[in-house]
Amino acid sequence: MTALGTDLGEVAGFAAQHAYLAGVPLLLGLLISLPLGWVALRRRWLTPPVIVGTGLLYTIPSLALFVLLPGILGTQILDPINVVVAMTLYTIALLTRTVADGLGSVPDHVRQAATAMGYGPLRRFWAVELPMAVPVISAGLRVAAVSNVSMVSVAALIGVSQLGLLFTDGFSRSAMGPIVVGVLACVLLALLFDLLILTLTRLLTPWLRAART
Amino acid sequence: MIATIWAWLSDPTNWSGSGGILAQALEHLRLSGIALLAAALVAVPIGLYVGHTGRGRVVLVNAVSAFRAIPSLGVLFIAALLLLPRLRGDLAFELPSLIVLATLGIPPILSGVYAGIGQVDPAARDAARGMGMTSWQQLWQVEVPCALPLIFSGLRSSMMQIIATATIAAVVGLGGLGRFLIDGQANRAYDEMAGGALLVAALALLIDLVGALLQRFVVSPGLTPATRR
Amino acid sequence: MIRLEGVTKEYAPGHAAVDHLTLEAATGEITVLVGPSGCGKTTSLRMINRMIEPTSGHIFIDGQDTAQVPAAKLRRDIGYVIQHAGLFPHRTVLHNVMTVPRLNGWGRARAESRAREVLELVGLPGDFARRYPAQLSGGQQQRVGVARALASDPSVMLMDEPFSAVDPIAREGLQDDILRLQQELGTTIVLVTHDIDEAIKLGHRVAVLRQGGILAQFSSPADLLAHPADDFVADFVGRDRGYRALSFQQADVPVHPEEPVRIGEQLQRRGDQWLLAVDAEGRPQGWVLPAEVAEAAVALEHLHRGGTVSAVDGSLRSLLDAALSSPSGRGVVTRDGVLAGTVRAEEVLSVIQSAPRPDGTSIQGGAGDSDGAAAGVGPQQNEHR
Ligand SMILES: Nc1ncnc2c1ncn2[C@@H]1O[C@H](COP(=O)(O)OP(=O)(O)OP(=O)(O)O)[C@@H](O)[C@H]1O
Ligand SMILES: [Mg+2]
Numbered sequence: 163m164t165a166l167g168t169d170l171g172e173v174a175g176f177a178a179q180h181a182y183l184a185g186v187p188l189l190l191g192l193l194i195s196l197p198l199g200w201v202a203l204r205r206r207w208l209t210p211p212v213i214v215g216t217g218l219l220y221t222i223p224s225l226a227l228f229v230l231l232p233g234i235l236g237t238q239i240l241d242p243i244n245v246v247v248a249m250t251l252y253t254i255a256l257l258t259r260t261v262a263d264g265l266g267s268v269p270d271h272v273r274q275a276a277t278a279m280g281y282g283p284l285r286r287f288w289a290v291e292l293p294m295a296v297p298v299i300s301a302g303l304r305v306a307a308v309s310n311v312s313m314v315s316v317a318a319l320i321g322v323s324q325l326g327l328l329f330t331d332g333f334s335r336s337a338m339g340p341i342v343v344g345v346l347a348c349v350l351l352a353l354l355f356d357l358l359i360l361t362l363t364r365l366l367t368p369w370l371r372a373a374r375t
Numbered sequence: 376m377i378a379t380i381w382a383w384l385s386d387p388t389n390w391s392g393s394g395g396i397l398a399q400a401l402e403h404l405r406l407s408g409i410a411l412l413a414a415a416l417v418a419v420p421i422g423l424y425v426g427h428t429g430r431g432r433v434v435l436v437n438a439v440s441a442f443r444a445i446p447s448l449g450v451l452f453i454a455a456l457l458l459l460p461r462l463r464g465d466l467a468f469e470l471p472s473l474i475v476l477a478t479l480g481i482p483p484i485l486s487g488v489y490a491g492i493g494q495v496d497p498a499a500r501d502a503a504r505g506m507g508m509t510s511w512q513q514l515w516q517v518e519v520p521c522a523l524p525l526i527f528s529g530l531r532s533s534m535m536q537i538i539a540t541a542t543i544a545a546v547v548g549l550g551g552l553g554r555f556l557i558d559g560q561a562n563r564a565y566d567e568m569a570g571g572a573l574l575v576a577a578l579a580l581l582i583d584l585v586g587a588l589l590q591r592f593v594v595s596p597g598l599t600p601a602t603r604r
Numbered sequence: 605m606i607r608l609e610g611v612t613k614e615y616a617p618g619h620a621a622v623d624h625l626t627l628e629a630a631t632g633e634i635t636v637l638v639g640p641s642g643c644g645k646t647t648s649l650r651m652i653n654r655m656i657e658p659t660s661g662h663i664f665i666d667g668q669d670t671a672q673v674p675a676a677k678l679r680r681d682i683g684y685v686i687q688h689a690g691l692f693p694h695r696t697v698l699h700n701v702m703t704v705p706r707l708n709g710w711g712r713a714r715a716e717s718r719a720r721e722v723l724e725l726v727g728l729p730g731d732f733a734r735r736y737p738a739q740l741s742g743g744q745q746q747r748v749g750v751a752r753a754l755a756s757d758p759s760v761m762l763m764d765e766p767f768s769a770v771d772p773i774a775r776e777g778l779q780d781d782i783l784r785l786q787q788e789l790g791t792t793i794v795l796v797t798h799d800i801d802e803a804i805k806l807g808h809r810v811a812v813l814r815q816g817g818i819l820a821q822f823s824s825p826a827d828l829l830a831h832p833a834d835d836f837v838a839d840f841v842g843r844d845r846g847y848r849a850l851s852f853q854q855a856d857v858p859v860h861p862e863e864p865v866r867i868g869e870q871l872q873r874r875g876d877q878w879l880l881a882v883d884a885e886g887r888p889q890g891w892v893l894p895a896e897v898a899e900a901a902v903a904l905e906h907l908h909r910g911g912t913v914s915a916v917d918g919s920l921r922s923l924l925d926a927a928l929s930s931p932s933g934r935g936v937v938t939r940d941g942v943l944a945g946t947v948r949a950e951e952v953l954s955v956i957q958s959a960p961r962p963d964g965t966s967i968q969g970g971a972g973d974s975d976g977a978a979a980g981v982g983p984q985q986n987e988h989r
Contacts, residue, residue, distance in 0.1 A: 221579045223539035226572035229556055233376050233569050308443045315446040316543055320560065326448055333452040333547075341456070345449040352444035502690030505655055505762075506704050506752070507680030516703075520694040595694035597736030 166339030168328065177347055180324040183245050183317070184310040184355070190246075191253025192303065198254065199261025200287065213259055220255035224248065224313045228320050245317045252313065253306045260302025264295030297370065300363040307355040315348055325351070380573070383566040394554070400578060403541055403551035407582075410473055410537045414480030415530065422485045422529075426492025426522070427514050435489055442482040447540045451475050455547040472544040479540055480533040487529015491522025523594045531586040538579045552578060605631045606652060606760065606794065611661035613647050613817070621647045622817030624661070629809075631666075631759075634786055634793045636807035638800055640840070644817030645796040649762050652794060653682045665760060680707055683753030683761035683791070687769050689745040691737035697723070697748050698733035704756040715755075722751040726781060743774030750782070754789075763795040767802070779805055800841050804829070804848065812837050826852035850921035855955045857923055859916060859937055859945035865892065867902050878932030881907060886942040888913055891931050911936060916944045920959075924952045 164170060202212040231237070231244040268291050276290040318326025328344030331337075364371065383389060390396045425435050454471035462470055495518050503517045519526075545553030555571025558564075606629040613622040622644040629635035637645045650656040652663055654675040663670045670678055691700050698719050705715035723733060726747040737745055746766060753761055766782075767775040783806065786793055797803055803810045804825040812820045812828070814836055821833040829849040832838035842848075864882040865871060867889060873879065874894050881889045881902055890907030897906050911930035914922040916937045927935030927949035934946035 218580060218583075221535050221583045222576045223535075223542045223579055225539070225542050225553070225556055226575045229568050229572040230576070233380070233565075239565070305440075305443065308440065312444060312446045315448050318448065319543065319546060319557070326446070329446070329449045329452050330546075333456065336456060338453065338456055341449055341452050345446060345453070348446040348449065349444045356440075356444075496688075496690065496693065498686060498688040498690030499692050500690075501655075501686060502684065502749075502752075503692070505653060505679055505684035505686070505690075507676045507678070507682075507707060509676050512707070517692055521692070523694075595736075597694045597696070597738060 166343050167337060168340045168343045173325070173328070173343060173347055176323065176325045176327060176344075177351060179242075180311070180314055180326075180348070180351060181355075183242060183314045183322070183324055184249060184307070184351070187246055187249035187253050188303070188307055188310060188355075190250045191257055191306065192299075194250070194254050195257035195261045196292075198258045200265060202258060203262040203265050209262075213262070216255045216258045219251055224252070224316045225319060227251070228317055228322075240321050242322055244320075245314060245322050249310050249314060253310065256306045256309070257299070257302050261295070261299055264298030264302075265291055267298055268294045293366070296363060296366050300359060304356050304359050307359060308352045311348055311352040311355060315344070379566040380569045383570040384573070389570075396552075396555075396574060399550060399552050399554055400574065403538070403553070403575075403578060404582075406469070406473065406476065406549065406551055407534065407537045407541050410476035410480055410541070411530070411534050413473070413477035414533055414537070415484055417477075418481045418484035418529075418533075419488055419526075422488025422526075423492065423514065423519070426489045427510075427518060432489075435485060439482045439486045442479075445479075447475070447479055448543055448546075450479075451540070451544055451547055459547075468548040468550075472541070472547060472549040476537050476540050476544065480537045483533040483536060484526075484529045487525050487527075487532070488522065491525030491529070492518050494525065495521045520595060521598065524590070524598055527586065527590040527594065531583055531590075534582060534586065535579060538575070538582065542575050605629065605664075605666060606635075606792065607664040608648070608652075609662045609664070611648070611651060611658045611663060613644070613651060613656060614659045620659075620816055622651070622658075625813075625817055625819055627811055627819065627822065629792060629794050631792050632790045633808040634782075634795060634806050636803040636810045637794065637796045637813060638798065638803040638807075638810055638840075639813035639820075640815065641798060643813045643815050645798070645813060646764055648813070648817060649764055649794060649796050652760075652762055653679045653684060655679075680704060680756065681758055681760070683756075683758040685746075685749050685753045685761065685763040685766045687765045689737075689749035691745055691748055691752070693737050695736075696733065697728070697735050697737070697740070700737065700748055701752045701755050703752060708756055719751075719755055722754045723748075725754065725785065726751045741774075743770045743778065746770055746774075746778060747781075750778075750785075754785070754791075757789075759792060761791050761793045763793060765796055765798070768797065768799065775802075782806065801848075804841075804851070812840060847921065850924065850956065851919045853920045853956070853959060854917065855920060855959055857920075857947050857955050858951050859947060860934070862934065862936075862943065862946045864888070864943055865902055867904065870901050871897055878908075878934070880932075880934075880936065880943070880946075882943050888936045888938060888943050913938055914947075915939070920952060920956055923947055924949065924956070927952055 198212060198216075202209050227248040228244055229239075231247055232239045232241070235244065235247065237243055272290065272294065273286065276286045281289060314324055315326030315329065317324065318330045325344050325347050328340040328347070332340035332344070388395075392398065421435075425431050451472060454475050458471040458474075459467055499517060499521065500513065503513045508516060541549065541551050542553035542556065545551060545557040552571055552575045555574070556568050559567030559569075559571060608625050608627045611622060611625045612620055614620050625644075625648055627635075627648075637648060639645055647656055651658050652665075652670070654670060691697075692703070695703075698716065701719035701723060702712075702715040705718055706712075710718070720733065723729070728744065728747055728751065732740070732744070732748075737748070740748065746769070750766070753763075767778045770778065779802065782793075785791070795806060797806075807825055809822065810825050810828050811822045814820045820840075821828060821837045823831075826849065828837070828841060829845040829852070832841055832845075838845075862880055864880045864886075865873075867881050867883055871879075871894050876893070876895060878891045878893060881892050883889050889904075890909040891911065892902055892906045892908070900906075908931050912922070912926050913936045914926040916939050918926075918937070923935060923937065925935075926937060927933070927947050930936060930946075934948065935952070937944050937947055
């Protein structure tokens, strides 16, 4: 099947690749940001270095990072792992601050009540602080997801296979069709990620729905 | 590996001349500066209007997040394909990219300005009105100064977005440090690519630093966390 | 004088937040609007400076219909103080206070010297001027808020729960300052609070509003306590109003001589009688039990500081409180801070009982008529220790 001069089977393959390259870093980044954000919040002297460090990371243009990582990691330039690592770094850069803000938004009296009930620091984190920070963290995650999807397409310039290849391919042939299909597919994918996170958040925070009704 | 990159970076012939590092760095700055200015000229008034009046809030928030989903590389190609045949001279290479750069730079400024005005203490706003400030005075004497930290972070992330997109735009013929990445790849010269990547990263860091310094001077000390207890 | 004439505000058609409110706030007096949450106090207050436009009715300030004055101009001539002060975080204390004079077109130098003057007036001298609001305590911020409102020397001030966000001690200080400032400057003040005690302490006249912005009673604090107009007002002013009404009664109470001991002195007397200790200037410091002092000189650690102290010409409430709170049963009274003698609870009570009961049209104190008592509302005379 084709549309606008583009093989849709190929598009689906690219989309799957794209989802993998944007999605895996999102999970990895979240897992790393949680302890990082917690440390930035609870150990005052670590706050500036962690926040500034992650902020600086975000200033590096994506194409530059894609090009530099093979030299640092010793990988081939075409290796998708470069993209995964780069996107993970960006996710960390975005999320660490959000996690710190989210955990910081848990009211002190709630934390103290949990401590008074006998929660240790680790269980209190999992059972009380993290669930209450979910709305804030989820908002950050949605931003990270959408910008990841857009940024992954840049990796087409170094030849990594995903939806961005439709752009370079279309441009080299001066054909608008594949580019438009690629843009639409990217936007759709971003929307899917957004909806997925939104749904998960709703499932994880039943108390917010209860408050709304 | 590092040695070859260093060799490329420290070769004086790479720095001078019309296509040299210095010239391309200045070109990168010039293009990014124009794009930021254009983006700010559009985004700041709209952000101020929405923040101050509260009108069109929903549209703005949704537009900003929708914008984020658009892949910059794709629109660069679309703009180039659409406009290249219709333009002549230097403009043909610059204008399509500049339009895209400025457009992608709008959303961060918009949300920064809007969020900045939105988080102004309602009590301060109420006091300003209660002491007889006109709507215009409230905006410029209270809301904008209080919103400056967030306006600045909006401008700074817009600048980062623009610098990054300008790098990519080398692929449609735009000048700037991105040339080394794109040309290096075409020539299979990893030293040139990596050297260019380092330079772009350094440029972005430097500009963000300048932004941070500027912010320190412009934003009232009363609004910085260090002043608070 | 501020006059509200049949003022109504409906946020939604048919639902009046304030309903045909007619009220007069006399020039040079503090008029307090008090009532339960949501009864329309803020709405009424904000209609005076046109922060909220009335649905119908008129508001006059010194005979001038406020609807005829441009809103911004009107507000620049009226001081406005709100709950969380609403200071501008990006401006120093000094520049916050300079705001209204500058808006009124004053030069920088003149505005600055005026700002320093009013900061002094609210008890924030010198180096506070350079600070930013974030570097002040809540009480200090509120003082700056008051200074900012005073800066252009307005003849009218509106205050919306100005002290409800600060702790009780700071609140008392702020209330005393407002009373002092109002007396000095003669400003006409309309103040909103939901705290009946604050209303009674500050108000020359108190307007009690009920839900829907309906005026339930408008009278002097003493009258309010003695003659609540209906069950709603009676309920609102609270249970111990009989006791609180004593704040407005003054009468001569027999003062007994008291032979004090000085701090640092060796005790001459023995026994289990409480003795009153004073400092070198004769100011009461506390009570001592000779047994606890033994052979030592009377020192600070021997003092029992339980009792309150009243001025000789204090209200019956503060005299009674002094007697009841004293461990010895002898209430300490002072004149200009110096020991004047002691009073006995039973004698204060008999004065209270023989004083005219509040059963006529006005409550009568031993010293002066009801007007005098109401006008005498000032910083309470009992000095807590
Ligand atoms: N902007 C508004 N829109 C709609 N209704 C309002 C608005 N402002 C106030 N109200 C309603 O008008 C009524 C009076 O409000 P107001 O703020 O005057 O009460 P208040 O006496 O100051 O209460 P509080 O002691 O809680 O401050 C309330 O029922 C409130 O819900
Ligand atoms: Mg109110």
